[in-house]
Amino acid sequence: MPVVEFRGAEEWVPAFAGTTVKSIVHLFRLGLLALFLFAAPLSAWADGLSEAIAGLGGDSFAAKEKAVIALAKSGEPRAVTVLQALAGDRLRKAPDGRVVIIDTGRGSAKLTDAATGQPVADLAPEGLDRIIVNNRLRGAIEAALGTLTLFSPDREARLGAAQDALRHHSADTVALLEKSLAAEQDSEIRAAMQRSLAASQLFAGSKEERLAAIRTLGSATDPQVKNLLDEFRYTANIDPELYKAAGEALAAIDSRLRWIGIAANLFQGISLGSVLLLAAIGLAITFGVMGVINMAHGEMIMTGAYVAFVVQQLFRAFLPPGLLDAYLLVAVPVAFLFAGLLGVLLERCLIRFLYGRPLETLLATWGVSLILQQAVRSMFGSPNKEVANPSWMTGGFDVVGGFMVTWNRLYIIVFCFVVLGALALILNRTRFGLHMRAVTQNRDMAAAMGIPTARVDALTFGLGSGIAGMAGVALSQIGNVSPNLGTLYIVDSFMVVVFGGVGNLMGTLVGALSLGIVNKLLEPYAGAILGKIAVLVAIILFIQRRPRGLFALKGRAADAEA
Numbered sequence: 001m002p003v004v005e006f007r008g009a010e011e012w013v014p015a016f017a018g019t020t021v022k023s024i025v026h027l028f029r030l031g032l033l034a035l036f037l038f039a040a041p042l043s044a045w046a047d048g049l050s051e052a053i054a055g056l057g058g059d060s061f062a063a064k065e066k067a068v069i070a071l072a073k074s075g076e077p078r079a080v081t082v083l084q085a086l087a088g089d090r091l092r093k094a095p096d097g098r099v100v101i102i103d104t105g106r107g108s109a110k111l112t113d114a115a116t117g118q119p120v121a122d123l124a125p126e127g128l129d130r131i132i133v134n135n136r137l138r139g140a141i142e143a144a145l146g147t148l149t150l151f152s153p154d155r156e157a158r159l160g161a162a163q164d165a166l167r168h169h170s171a172d173t174v175a176l177l178e179k180s181l182a183a184e185q186d187s188e189i190r191a192a193m194q195r196s197l198a199a200s201q202l203f204a205g206s207k208e209e210r211l212a213a214i215r216t217l218g219s220a221t222d223p224q225v226k227n228l229l230d231e232f233r234y235t236a237n238i239d240p241e242l243y244k245a246a247g248e249a250l251a252a253i254d255s256r257l258r259w260i261g262i263a264a265n266l267f268q269g270i271s272l273g274s275v276l277l278l279a280a281i282g283l284a285i286t287f288g289v290m291g292v293i294n295m296a297h298g299e300m301i302m303t304g305a306y307v308a309f310v311v312q313q314l315f316r317a318f319l320p321p322g323l324l325d326a327y328l329l330v331a332v333p334v335a336f337l338f339a340g341l342l343g344v345l346l347e348r349c350l351i352r353f354l355y356g357r358p359l360e361t362l363l364a365t366w367g368v369s370l371i372l373q374q375a376v377r378s379m380f381g382s383p384n385k386e387v388a389n390p391s392w393m394t395g396g397f398d399v400v401g402g403f404m405v406t407w408n409r410l411y412i413i414v415f416c417f418v419v420l421g422a423l424a425l426i427l428n429r430t431r432f433g434l435h436m437r438a439v440t441q442n443r444d445m446a447a448a449m450g451i452p453t454a455r456v457d458a459l460t461f462g463l464g465s466g467i468a469g470m471a472g473v474a475l476s477q478i479g480n481v482s483p484n485l486g487t488l489y490i491v492d493s494f495m496v497v498v499f500g501g502v503g504n505l506m507g508t509l510v511g512a513l514s515l516g517i518v519n520k521l522l523e524p525y526a527g528a529i530l531g532k533i534a535v536l537v538a539i540i541l542f543i544q545r546r547p548r549g550l551f552a553l554k555g556r557a558a559d560a561e562a
Contacts, residue, residue, distance in 0.1 A: 056068070149161035271409040273515065274417075300465045304476075328393075346461070499542065500551060
C-alpha cells in the first residue's frame with residue numbers, strides 16, 4: 001500500500017468526500033501542533049516539581065528552605081503530600097539521590113517515590129537517610145502548607161489558609177494568592193485573600209501596587225492589619241506619599257476599631273446585666289413583698305447550679321450520649337422546683353418567726369447560707385464542678401473586627417427576658433399575682449379582704465428562690481460551679497434591687513442593665529475593681545437623693561418610713 005503524504009492528501013481523496021476529509025486532515029494537523037506545544041511546558045512543570053522535591057534532600061538548610069518555597073509556589077496537590085511528610089519526619093533520602101516517603105503503619109514500612117507517588121520496591125528502609133529540619137525550616141513548611149491549602153475543597157480550610165497567609169505574608173506567595181483569588185467564589189474567603197495579597201504586595205510591590213495594597217488594608221477591621229501598616233509606616237526610606245497613605249489608613253482602622261470596641265463592651269454589659277437580672281429578680285420579689293433581707297439568696301443560686309451538674313451526670317450515666325444536649329432543658333424546671341421548695345421550707349421553718357425584726361432576719365439567713373455552703377462541700381467537695389455547654393450553646397460567631405458573640409451568652413440574654421416576661425404575666429394575669437400585689441401595697445388591708453397573707457408569703461419566697469435556682473443553671477454555663485458561687489452575686493443583687501426599686505420588675509430590669517453596661521464601659525479605663533468601686537459610690541450618692549430607687553412602690557416600706 002503506497003504511503004500517503006499530507007501535502008498530497010487532497011489529490012488522494014475522492015471527489016465526493018473531498019470536503020469532509022480535508023477538514024479531518026486539518027484537525028489532525030492542529031492536534032499534532034497542540035500536542036507539541038503542550039508537551040514542552042508539561043515536561044518543564046514535571047522537571048520543576050521533581051527538582052524542588054530533590055532539593056529537599058540537600059545538605060544545607062538553606063537549600064531545603066529554597067525547595068520548600070518552590071513547592072509552595074507550584075500550587076500542586078502533590079506538594080502538600082511531600083511537605084506533610086517532611087513536617088512529620090517521614091521523608092527519606094536514598095543513596096542514589098531519590099527522595100522517598102516512608103509509611104510505617106501496620107508494622108511494615110512502605111516506601112513511595114515523593115516525586116511520582118509510585119511505590120518503591122528496590123530500596124530498603126534501613127539504607128535511607130533522614131531529612132532533618134530545624135525550627136526555621138519548620139516555620140517555612142507550616143507557611144507553605146498554609147498557602148497550598150488555599151486550593152483545598154474544604155471551605156473552612158481555605159478560609160484558615162487565607163488568614164494564615166496574612167500572618168506569613170511574603171513576596172513569594174503573591175503569584176499563588178493571585179491564582180487562588182481568581183478561582184475563589186466565596187465572598188468571605190475572597191476578602192481574606194485580598195487582604196493577604198495586599199499584605200504581601202505592601203513590602204515587595206511597586207509604588208502603585210503598594211498604594212493599592214494600603215487602600216485594601218485600610219478598609220479592614222483586623223488589629224493584625226493595623227500592626228502591619230504600623231510596621232510598614234516606619235520602614236526606612238519610605239516614600240512620603242506612601243507614609244501619608246498608611247497614616248490615613250491607620251486612622252480609619254483606629255476609628256472603626258474604637259466603635260467596634262464600644263459595641264463589644266455594650267454587648268458584654270448587656271450580658272452581665274442579664275446575669276445580674278436573673279440573680280436579683282427573685283430577691284426583688286421577696287424583699288419587695290415581705291421586706292426580708294435574705295442573705296441566703298446567693299445559696300439558692302448555687303443550689304440551682306449544682307442541680308444542673310447532677311442532672312448532667314444522670315444523663316451521662318443512664319441515657320444515650322446523643323441525648324446529653326437535652327440535659328439543660330430538664331435542669332431548668334428541676335432547679336426551679338428544688339430551689340423553690342427549699343425557699344418555702346426556709347420561710348415556713350425560720351423566716352416567718354422573724355418578721356418585723358430585720359437584724360435577726362439578716363443574721364439568721366446569713367447562718368443558713370453558711371449551712372448550705374458546708375452541706376454542698378460535704379456532698380460534692382470543694383473543687384469546682386464541670387458543667388459542659390450543650391453543643392447548641394458552644395462557640396459563637398464573629399460580627400466584625402474580632403467582635404465575637406458567643407452562643408451561651410446570647411442564649412442567657414434571651415432566657416433572662418423570657419423569665420422576666422413569664423414573671424410579669426404571673427404578677428399581672430393570675431390570681432396569685434393579684435394577691436401578691438395586694439400584700440405588697442397594704443398587708444393589713446389584704447388580710448382584711450380575706451387574702452391568706454401567710455400562704456402568699458411562703459409562695460412568694462418559693463417563687464423568688466425558684467427563679468434564683470434557674471439563675472444558677474444559667475450561671476453554670478458561663479462560670480465555675482462551686483460552693484462559693486452565690487457569694488459572688490449577692491452584693492450585686494442587692495445593689496440592683498436598691499437602685500431599681502424593691503418589688504418592681506421594671507426597676508430591676510433597668511437597674512441590672514444599667515449596672516452591667518456601666519461596669520463594662522468603665523473597665524477599659526479604670527479596671528474591674530476601680531470600676532465596681534465607682535459604681536458603688538455612684539449608687540450611694542443616688543440613694544441619698546432617691547431612697548426608694550428608680551421605681552418606688554407604695555406599700556409597707558413606704559408606710560414604715562412614714
